[in-house]
Amino acid sequence: MAWSFVVCVTPYNGGMAITIRPATSADVPQILAFIRALALYERDPDAVTATEADLLRDGFGPNPFYFCLIAECDGAAAGFAFYFFNYSTWKGRPGLYLEDIFVQPEFRGLGIGKALLQQVAAFAVERGCLRLQWEVLDWNTPAIEFYRAMEAEFLDEWRNVRVSGDALRKLAGVEAGQAEAAH
Numbered sequence: 379m380a381w382s383f384v385v386c387v388t389p390y391n392g393g394m395a396i397t398i399r400p401a402t403s404a405d406v407p408q409i410l411a412f413i414r415a416l417a418l419y420e421r422d423p424d425a426v427t428a429t430e431a432d433l434l435r436d437g438f439g440p441n442p443f444y445f446c447l448i449a450e451c452d453g454a455a456a457g458f459a460f461y462f463f464n465y466s467t468w469k470g471r472p473g474l475y476l477e478d479i480f481v482q483p484e485f486r487g488l489g490i491g492k493a494l495l496q497q498v499a500a501f502a503v504e505r506g507c508l509r510l511q512w513e514v515l516d517w518n519t520p521a522i523e524f525y526r527a528m529e530a531e532f533l534d535e536w537r538n539v540r541v542s543g544d545a546l547r548k549l550a551g552v553e554a555g556q557a558e559a560a561h
Contacts, residue, residue, distance in 0.1 A: 403447035416480040457481035476512035
């Protein structure tokens, strides 16, 4: 991903330069710091087990599993967007899934979240994606209002389903020790 751009957001930021750029491997410590800050905001700080080595391996090799944008405000790390491709079998087209979007509290209200979301959307359109989707916690009223203002569609009739940990290994028919040895 070899693109970079500067978005100057007004009138809220008093002329501060907001830069949105693709993350590099040097950003991995900051990406992990954003992930931990988001987990704290979402009331589950102990849930983060990702390491810098995990993020480096999975995002910056020859076949990355994810993409990440970094937002900076006058050079200070302000937020990030973390996303990856999915695929619609019904439509026969790729989509993007936005795993995380987060802006540090001191930078909120400056248009950074919207700028990040716009750039992820632009990436999706550029890559021929049919849609961009994400999840939001039902108690996160500020985020829900933010997404509604951008005409996001809420799919309340769908339920999130997840199998992980021991249940995933059991479903796969793999013993716990086998799965860890293979990774």
